[in-house]
Each structure stands twice: as C-alpha cells, then as structure tokens.
Amino acid sequence: MQKTLNVRDFTLLIAVVVIGLFFAWRSDFNFVSARNLSNLSVELSITAVLALGMLLIIVPGEIDLSVGSGVGLFGGVAAVLVFWHDWPAPLAMALAAATAVAVWAGMGALIVTQRIPSFIITLAGLLVFRGVQWMVIENATIPVRAGGQDNLYSLLTTWHLPPRGGYLLVLAVMAALVYAGIVARRRRRAFGFPLESAELAFLKLFIIGQLLLMLVLVCNQHRGVPLSALILGAVALAVWVLTQHTRFGRYLYAIGGNREAAVISGVPVPRVVIGAFALMGLIVALDGLMQTAYGGYSTTGVGEYMELDAIAACVIGGTSLKGGRGSVVGVIFGALLMAVLLNGMNLLAYAPETKLIVRGSVLALAVWVDMRFARR
Numbered sequence: 001m002q003k004t005l006n007v008r009d010f011t012l013l014i015a016v017v018v019i020g021l022f023f024a025w026r027s028d029f030n031f032v033s034a035r036n037l038s039n040l041s042v043e044l045s046i047t048a049v050l051a052l053g054m055l056l057i058i059v060p061g062e063i064d065l066s067v068g069s070g071v072g073l074f075g076g077v078a079a080v081l082v083f084w085h086d087w088p089a090p091l092a093m094a095l096a097a098a099t100a101v102a103v104w105a106g107m108g109a110l111i112v113t114q115r116i117p118s119f120i121i122t123l124a125g126l127l128v129f130r131g132v133q134w135m136v137i138e139n140a141t142i143p144v145r146a147g148g149q150d151n152l153y154s155l156l157t158t159w160h161l162p163p164r165g166g167y168l169l170v171l172a173v174m175a176a177l178v179y180a181g182i183v184a185r186r187r188r189r190a191f192g193f194p195l196e197s198a199e200l201a202f203l204k205l206f207i208i209g210q211l212l213l214m215l216v217l218v219c220n221q222h223r224g225v226p227l228s229a230l231i232l233g234a235v236a237l238a239v240w241v242l243t244q245h246t247r248f249g250r251y252l253y254a255i256g257g258n259r260e261a262a263v264i265s266g267v268p269v270p271r272v273v274i275g276a277f278a279l280m281g282l283i284v285a286l287d288g289l290m291q292t293a294y295g296g297y298s299t300t301g302v303g304e305y306m307e308l309d310a311i312a313a314c315v316i317g318g319t320s321l322k323g324g325r326g327s328v329v330g331v332i333f334g335a336l337l338m339a340v341l342l343n344g345m346n347l348l349a350y351a352p353e354t355k356l357i358v359r360g361s362v363l364a365l366a367v368w369v370d371m372r373f374a375r376r
Helices: 007-026 034-058 067-083 089-113 118-137 163-190 198-220 227-245 247-257 259-264 269-295 306-316 328-347 352-374
Strands: none
Touching: 007 328, 034 067, 034 198, 034 227, 034 269, 034 306, 034 328, 067 089, 067 118, 067 269, 067 306, 089 118, 089 269, 163 198, 227 247, 227 269, 227 328, 247 259, 247 269, 259 269, 306 328, 306 352, 328 352
16 A cells, blocks of 8 residues: 555645745845845754754653753853853853753653642743753853854854755755665565655655755855755654654654554553653753853843744644654754744834734644644
8 A cells, every 4th residue: 555645745735835935025025035034044953953852842742841940040051150250161061951851851750759740840941041041041141152163052053054065964864764765665565565656755754855956056156055954854864764663763753643542562661751851851951052152242131932833843844742742853844944934024114012813813823734644
C-alpha cells in the first residue's frame, strides 16, 4: 500500500507563499529583499528551535507555558555574567544551560511525582521566571556587544557562513536526506509498512532542496548563511533522530497516544516525561542566548509571548495538543508561517495591538483545526 499525493500535504507551504506574497506587495517588495530575508532566517531559527523543544513536550500530552519567560531569564543570566561580572562567555553560557536543564527537570519531576497538571506548574513558572529575570537584570538593559565589538555571545546571530560553504552545506544535506530516505523505504518495505509513492517522496525532496538553495542564494546576497540557521539545522536533526530512531522517541509517542496503555506496556513514563522537560530546558537556554544576541540586549521584554508562538508553530504543523502526533518537518513549516507573519507585520510597522490580535487569532485557528481533525 502506498501513500498518494494530496494537496493537503502542501497546505502549509501554499499558505506561507500566499502570506509572503501579500507582505511583498504591501511593502513594495522590501519583504523579499536579501537583507530582510536574511533577518527572517534568523527569526525563523529562533522560533523553530523553541518550537522543536515544545514538540518534545506536547507529543507525550504535556504543555509548557513557561518557555518564553525562560528565554528571557537565561539569556539575561548569561548577559549579566559576561557583561557585568566579566565571566568568559563560554562558561556563562554553559552555566545558564546547565541551570535551565536542572530547573526544567525539576518541573518535570513535580508534574509526574506529585501529579500536578503541567499547565499549572508551567504557568507558575511563567510568572516566577519573569520576576526572577527582572531581579537578575535589575530592570535594566544589558547590551550583549561590549564596546560595539562582537564576542562569542553576540556571534550566535552575527556570524555567517561563507558563500561557498553554503552551497557545500546544501549538497551535504540533500545527500544525507536521499540516503536516509532510501534506507527508510527499505526498512518499511521489509516490515510491510505503507510506503509513500515515489512521486511524493521525490516531490518532497525536490521542494526541500529548492527551499534550501533559495535560502543560501538569498543569504549570500547579504552576508551568507547565519550561524543561527546552522543551529536550527543541528537541533532539527537531533530532535528528528531522537523522535524517530530511538526508544525514547517511541516512548514519547506511546505516552501521548495512550498513557495507560504505555504504563501497562512497561514504558517508564515518569523518567521519559522528566527527560523531555530536561531537554526542553536545554533548548530554552539555547534559544534565550540566540534571542538575546539577535536583539542585541537583555531587557524585561525578551521572550514575551514566545511560548504562544512555539505552541502555535507546533499545532499549525500538525502536532496534536492531545499528544501522540507531531513531526519535525511540520513544526518547522509551522514556525516558518509564524516567522513570516511576525516579520511582515514588523516590516509594515503594524501597531502592537494588531500584532497581538493576529498572533492570538492564528493560535485559535490552529487549535480549532487540530480539534476538527481529531474528531475525524
């Protein structure tokens, strides 16, 4: 049995193209300038990295409302250590990451051992982390470029891959995807599982290759592929391998699909959920460093509403809020749609209240679509 080509497989891509064309028309094509699209790739990377972490939380049927505040907190912690206390940037960034992992593992432990809904624990975290962030940075603005010079912290979003390196990267990624696709088809055929039609598999690879090549061509017109895009690629690969090719990933989907059945089957539910939250902590710290570096400063507003963007990206990409369903590719396309929306609205100088209305409406629409499909 083969999966056949369906227009619904490309709905997200079509939506992104339509929204992009709208913003290009309204901005006199400034939206599709090399500089803006390069900035968009950084914004996509920041949104998508956090959304990939959220995927690990939603798939087992949990939720995390604290990630936006965590982004602001741990980006601020590293900034304070580096620029107020003269710590080496690698040490400060490592300490922020380790602390975030410990904090999120602790939240996961509270959720599974005390049977407190993740919604409540992470909602409390949203408030606590935001308050702690304000205390840490003393309600001040901390630039992450001392004297206007780049450092390891700011290089997260200011370093770019040389043009030739971008083309080599595309070739390497496409070769890896073709090899992985061939191996996956052989394994699925050996076990008698349904296969995608050759047409659909080729079309997906073709579209991915074209998008990657367009990204490199556009970025090379500005300064080259940004480091943040490479970080997104590394995180996406790690999450894909984790969810699709490890026992831990299978446990995540089993817990989200039917927790009681997973327990009866011997799945170590508490350990898996705590592990998912610990990984979320690592991703929150990384995203906090990227967001703070991209903004150029740590201030009280860093990370605000980012938890909603991450959840919306997951749901738009096909992740079920009930758990048990979700994919890395879907999350990245969902994040792309959110990034295009936010970038376009910023470029056209939409009023803050309009941005909030649009973000909320997109989230509500995504949840409605998810619930509609869940009832079928």
